[in-house]
Each structure stands twice: as C-alpha cells, then as structure tokens.
Amino acid sequence: MKNILVLMDLREDLRQELENTAPGNFFSYTSDSRATEEQFRDAEIILAAGGRPPDGLKACKKLKYIALRSVGYEQYLTPGLLPRKTVLTNAKGVYSKAVAEHGLALTLSLEKNLPYYRDNQNQGLWRAEGRTSSIADSTVLVVGLGDIGNYYAKLAKALGAYVIGVKRTPGTKPDTVDELITQDRLKETVGRADVIFNVLPGGPETYHLYDEELFSRMKSTALFINCGRGSSVDTQALCATLEGGGLRAAACDVFETEPLPPDSKLWKIRNLVITPHRAGFLLLPGTEEALVRLLAENLNAWIEGRELKNVVHRA
Amino acid sequence: MKNILVLMDLREDLRQELENTAPGNFFSYTSDSRATEEQFRDAEIILAAGGRPPDGLKACKKLKYIALRSVGYEQYLTPGLLPRKTVLTNAKGVYSKAVAEHGLALTLSLEKNLPYYRDNQNQGLWRAEGRTSSIADSTVLVVGLGDIGNYYAKLAKALGAYVIGVKRTPGTKPDTVDELITQDRLKETVGRADVIFNVLPGGPETYHLYDEELFSRMKSTALFINCGRGSSVDTQALCATLEGGGLRAAACDVFETEPLPPDSKLWKIRNLVITPHRAGFLLLPGTEEALVRLLAENLNAWIEGRELKNVVHRA
Known part of the structure; x- marks a missing residue:
C-alpha cells in the first residue's frame, strides 16, 4: 500500500475516478499549504502539486513520483529540491x-x-x-x-x-x-x-x-x-x-x-x-475533469509500470 | 444631366469609382447637416443618406431615388416624408x-x-x-x-x-x-x-x-x-x-x-x-469601400434602368 498525497480538494466523484485507477492504496486530500510535514514525509506519490513547489516538499523521504497540476515545471528543476530519481510529470494539454x-x-x-x-x-x-x-x-x-x-x-x-x-x-x-x-x-x-x-x-x-x-x-x-x-x-x-x-x-x-x-x-x-494569470486556471467547466483524467491515467500507468505521459526530463 | 447629392465625404478614389458609373452627371459631396436647402431642392438622386432622415429632405422637389448608407430605413417610411414614387434602397450586407x-x-x-x-x-x-x-x-x-x-x-x-x-x-x-x-x-x-x-x-x-x-x-x-x-x-x-x-x-x-x-x-x-452603436459603423477597414461599391452598382443600375439591390418596399 502506497501513500498518495493529493494536493487539491476534489469533488467526491473525481476522488472516486482517481482511486479506482489505483485500488488498495491510501489517498489523502489536502492543499499545498495545509499538507502536514508528516504527510510529505510519508508520501510515495504526490498528485496535483502547483507550479510553485510547496514548502513541505523538502520533508519528502520516500517520494518516487510527483504529478503537477500546472504546465509550468521550471521551479521543480532547482537542484536538490526533488530526490534524484523522482519522476516528474506536468499537466500539458489540460488547459x-x-x-x-x-x-x-x-x-x-x-x-x-x-x-x-x-x-x-x-x-x-x-x-x-x-x-x-x-x-x-x-x-x-x-x-x-x-x-x-x-x-x-x-x-x-x-x-x-x-x-x-x-x-x-x-x-x-x-x-x-x-x-x-x-x-x-x-x-x-x-x-x-x-x-x-x-x-x-x-x-x-x-x-x-x-x-x-x-x-x-x-x-x-x-x-x-x-x-x-x-x-x-x-x-x-x-x-x-x-x-x-x-x-x-x-x-x-x-x-x-x-x-x-x-x-x-x-x-x-x-x-x-x-488578466491575472487565469487563462488556464480551473475556471472553465470541464478543465478539472480533464486534469483528473490525466492524473488518473498516469497514476494507473505508474502503478502498472507502463509509460507515463508528459514526463519532464530533469537532467 | 442629373443632380446627384452625396451626403457623405468620400475619399477622391471612392468619388471616382462612384462617378465612373454615371458619367455626365453632376455630383455634390456634403453631409446630412451641411447640405443646403437648394441642394436638396435640386437633387434628383440622393446617395448615402443616414438612418435618421436629414431635415432638408422636405425641401426635395425632384427626388426620384434615395440610397441609404444605413441598414435601418424605418424612419423613411413616415407618411409624406418622401415623394410617393421615390425609390428607396438601404445598405443591407455592407456591415x-x-x-x-x-x-x-x-x-x-x-x-x-x-x-x-x-x-x-x-x-x-x-x-x-x-x-x-x-x-x-x-x-x-x-x-x-x-x-x-x-x-x-x-x-x-x-x-x-x-x-x-x-x-x-x-x-x-x-x-x-x-x-x-x-x-x-x-x-x-x-x-x-x-x-x-x-x-x-x-x-x-x-x-x-x-x-x-x-x-x-x-x-x-x-x-x-x-x-x-x-x-x-x-x-x-x-x-x-x-x-x-x-x-x-x-x-x-x-x-x-x-x-x-x-x-x-x-x-x-x-x-x-x-458599446455606442458602433458595431456597424465605418470603423472597420473595407466597410466604406463596400458601401461605395453598393452605391455605385445601384446608381449605375438606376441610370441604365436595370433592377436595383436592396429596394425597400414602402407600401
């Protein structure tokens, strides 16, 4: 059983859609700022992190895979921020x-x-x-x-x-x-x-x-x-x-x-x-659904060892 | 030779385009408000009148044909405003x-x-x-x-x-x-x-x-x-x-x-x-040219006794 930390409040139906792709794991839903140090420390997978890396990220000990809810990923490339082998994907296409x-x-x-x-x-x-x-x-x-x-x-x-x-x-x-x-x-x-x-x-x-x-x-x-x-x-x-x-x-x-x-x-x-950087936010109906669909597909692929979409080449 | 009163200031090239379709006639260029009573009285043809009938219109004695620069023509239907047989066309399509x-x-x-x-x-x-x-x-x-x-x-x-x-x-x-x-x-x-x-x-x-x-x-x-x-x-x-x-x-x-x-x-x-009724004004490049093209076509058709476009049925 893996600890999967979702940094976004999701509607019940979207939580179900996500969890159905990775049965038998433990999901916690919170936000970039409300997530506790313990949650970051135990997380093996983080889903829906924002474009600005959350402060708690430095507490991660077990992080293998992090999926962003943003397209921008530049700030995650800062040396030492993510463990060397952690896989990073972004939300290209969703917005x-x-x-x-x-x-x-x-x-x-x-x-x-x-x-x-x-x-x-x-x-x-x-x-x-x-x-x-x-x-x-x-x-x-x-x-x-x-x-x-x-x-x-x-x-x-x-x-x-x-x-x-x-x-x-x-x-x-x-x-x-x-x-x-x-x-x-x-x-x-x-x-x-x-x-x-x-x-x-x-x-x-x-x-x-x-x-x-x-x-x-x-x-x-x-x-x-x-x-x-x-x-x-x-x-x-x-x-x-x-x-x-x-x-x-x-x-x-x-x-x-x-x-x-x-x-x-x-x-x-x-x-x-x-306009205040809201062109690609979740304000358009259908966008949140498209994001969860991508997160779920990639989570399922990760669990089953298949190829992920939108992998960011960190080297 | 007919007196043709154009109630719009036109660029030289557009005046030429218009006049070429009706050679041998007398064109005067002015505006709804600047046109003199004499100009209205003598006009046999009025081109490019606005949607609101100009005050001088009641002075017309010889008016046979009036072409509007507007699409709206309702105010020209007021009984007694135009001589009974005057032909009226509007600018449908231009805007x-x-x-x-x-x-x-x-x-x-x-x-x-x-x-x-x-x-x-x-x-x-x-x-x-x-x-x-x-x-x-x-x-x-x-x-x-x-x-x-x-x-x-x-x-x-x-x-x-x-x-x-x-x-x-x-x-x-x-x-x-x-x-x-x-x-x-x-x-x-x-x-x-x-x-x-x-x-x-x-x-x-x-x-x-x-x-x-x-x-x-x-x-x-x-x-x-x-x-x-x-x-x-x-x-x-x-x-x-x-x-x-x-x-x-x-x-x-x-x-x-x-x-x-x-x-x-x-x-x-x-x-x-x-927005202040400017959707269909002459603010879009090409619109004035399209208007003059329609006025010229209809003027030529009138002179040559052919069928006009956009005739308003006044009865």
Whole structure:
C-alpha cells in the first residue's frame, strides 16, 4: 500500500475516478499549504502539486513520483529540491482549450476596442473609439506551437486569419497553420503580423525574447498577446513600446512578477489589458475533469509500470 | 444631366469609382447637416443618406431615388416624408462582417469575464472572476437570420458552437446553422440557449419582443447580445432581469434611446456591456469601400434602368 498525497480538494466523484485507477492504496486530500510535514514525509506519490513547489516538499523521504497540476515545471528543476530519481510529470494539454479561447477573446476584444468602450461605460460616455480590425483580414503569428498554440491557431484560422506558426525546431507544417517557420526567423517575420500570440514556456531559453529590438520590428498597428510566461517579455521594453505608439495594444495574462503589485505602472497603461494569470486556471467547466483524467491515467500507468505521459526530463 | 447629392465625404478614389458609373452627371459631396436647402431642392438622386432622415429632405422637389448608407430605413417610411414614387434602397450586407465580428467579440469577452477584469485593472486589483464558459460548448441562438445573422452563425459554428437560427418565415436550413426554427417557436426554444444573439430589425413587428416573459425563459447562465435594434428590447425588463440574476450578462450595441443619456441607469449595471452603436459603423477597414461599391452598382443600375439591390418596399 502506497501513500498518495493529493494536493487539491476534489469533488467526491473525481476522488472516486482517481482511486479506482489505483485500488488498495491510501489517498489523502489536502492543499499545498495545509499538507502536514508528516504527510510529505510519508508520501510515495504526490498528485496535483502547483507550479510553485510547496514548502513541505523538502520533508519528502520516500517520494518516487510527483504529478503537477500546472504546465509550468521550471521551479521543480532547482537542484536538490526533488530526490534524484523522482519522476516528474506536468499537466500539458489540460488547459489548452481554456488558454486558447482566452487568448482569442483577448484578441477579438482588442481588435474591436472593447476595453476602451468598457472604460467609457464606467464614465457614462457614449463615444466612438476609432478604427477596428478584422480577424479575417489579420496575419496572426503564433509563437510556440504546442497544444495551446495549435488550438489557438485552429480557432484563428477558422475565423479567416492567415496563420504563421513559430516552432523551435523544424518539422512538418500542421493543418492548423498556413505557414510554419522556425524560431530563428522570428525577427525577420514579426513585422508581417497584425496579431502576435505568445505561448512560449518560461526558462532561460525564452528569457526576455521580447525585447526592445523585437518590439521595434512589429507593426505599430499590431496587437501583442501573451498567454505564455511573463519572463519571456522585457516588461520595461513592452511599456516603452506601448507608450511610444510602437504597438496598437497588448494583452497579458502573465507577468515577470505575479501577482502584479498594486503600485505597478502596468495597471495604468490604457492600451494594455491585464488578466491575472487565469487563462488556464480551473475556471472553465470541464478543465478539472480533464486534469483528473490525466492524473488518473498516469497514476494507473505508474502503478502498472507502463509509460507515463508528459514526463519532464530533469537532467 | 442629373443632380446627384452625396451626403457623405468620400475619399477622391471612392468619388471616382462612384462617378465612373454615371458619367455626365453632376455630383455634390456634403453631409446630412451641411447640405443646403437648394441642394436638396435640386437633387434628383440622393446617395448615402443616414438612418435618421436629414431635415432638408422636405425641401426635395425632384427626388426620384434615395440610397441609404444605413441598414435601418424605418424612419423613411413616415407618411409624406418622401415623394410617393421615390425609390428607396438601404445598405443591407455592407456591415455584416463588422457587426457579426463585433457581436462575436462581445460574446467571447463575456464568456471569459473580460469586462470585469478591465474594471479590476482600473482599480489595480489582481483577482479571479469566477467561472468562464466555452463557445465550443455553447448552444447559440441567432435571432434574425439575414446577412449579419448568417455571418455570426458561421463564425460561432466555426469555433465549435451548436447554432440554432431563428427566421420569421419557414425555409431551407442554411449550412451556417445546425438547426432552423421559425420565430413563433422562439419562446419554447430560448431556454436551450447559452448565448442569444439578436439582430432583428426595428419596427412594430419586433417592438419589445424581448419582454419580461421572454427573459424569464432564458437560462440564468445565458448571455444576451443585442446588435439589432434597441426597440426590440423592453429596457426595463432587461435591467430587472440582469439585476435579479435572471441572466449571467448582456451586451448591447443598440438602445431604445440613442445616444444613451449620461444619467441612464444602464451605464452602471455591472453585468451589462455597452458599446455606442458602433458595431456597424465605418470603423472597420473595407466597410466604406463596400458601401461605395453598393452605391455605385445601384446608381449605375438606376441610370441604365436595370433592377436595383436592396429596394425597400414602402407600401
């Protein structure tokens, strides 16, 4: 019998679904912060840990497998945090629909100037807000062509956009895009885009990829949407670009510092739209179910010694 | 040589396009309010008149044909306003793309709670805003299946929605919808919808169609979007429904009174989004060009005695 620590409160039916895949083991349900040192010490398997490693993790003595409820796993790579042989999986794929749709909603909302109309409404102002643009006439650059990027690309293409996908490594063009380029061609291509949708992961390879120079190559009428990681954007460069008219507008769900401090200047930039890292949360019905399905599949595979999905290569 | 009065300032290339279709005639370009009594008196043809008839219209003595730049024509039907035999056409079709995309942007924006995030941003608040919904899991009711309705239906379907179209008269189901019903079944069908998109025209037949009873049959989680005419909605009933939790949210581009007065209570209803009748304005690039193309085609047809598009039956 293994001790399986689930760092998430789950509905009874979802607990059942999970436990049915690993009968005869002991499950405890708690949260990152409420879990006791004893629970961490005894856990052989941890399920549904958040993107930020819980403090209790250092007490683990028996941990063989840890499954994240987040896609981001960078903080788990800190040397010494996890036992050397512990297997780590993330929740890639679970939030694709939620994040892609959130990104599309932000895109259309900016194309039609909806945030400014909301501001006007709050002041009782009946006033036109200048030119709009059409997704059907837009060239959309999707930077990061994983699950989310492909989902967003498919939606944008269905609405008539011309979609260019950007991948790190060369490969066959998927049907979700009209054109595929590798990331080394980003600088020369970004100037063709009316919409730039970023879903790159964090980490040293993408750190401040969006810097002053890259922003300067974008059309001044372009929209920049970030639903990837805040660290890929040089925040000061984005602010300067928006304030200097180098972009029509931007929308960010992720930031270099989260939560964004109350006194951050970003809140006040009119043509920047802020959502609080909730694109890929559990707010969309069906997402929690999809997460538990993945956790259950992987738990079952672990117990039976089969191959796991979404294994993070830690070396 | 006919006097052709164009009630719109047009770019030089668009003036040329128009004039090329009717060579040898005299064109004057002005606006509804700047046009002189003399210009109205002498005009045999008026092009690009607005939805609200210009005051000068009563001075017309020779008017044979008037082409509107708007889709709405109701106010031109006032008895005695136009000479009995004057032919009237509207701009049906010109704004379909703009209005349908605006409607879709409002829909996705409400599904993802974006207006509330904008409000939070303006207060420097990093805060989650509850459950979202997915267009792909939504049943969308499109009330009024003309050019705009069909365009919106096609977009919603492309994003995965199940679309029910509502038409006044029976007919063959177009490919843009999954299901077609006639308007007499609206009451019994409205409760199935997660999104109700209204694009019905104004006039006595649609006056206050959306009343207390119809709103009471909608799901309390539904979204109501009005890009048709304000007169089709009983404003008090909509307010009461929104404030009483009878709908998740609504977005309106049109109102019973326009502009909405600064002291209207509508501005303050949190789950109502207001845009100032700009969905179908000339703000989307390509729209003005499409309007001039229609005006030019009809002008040419008039001169050559051929059949016109979009003729309004005045009797």
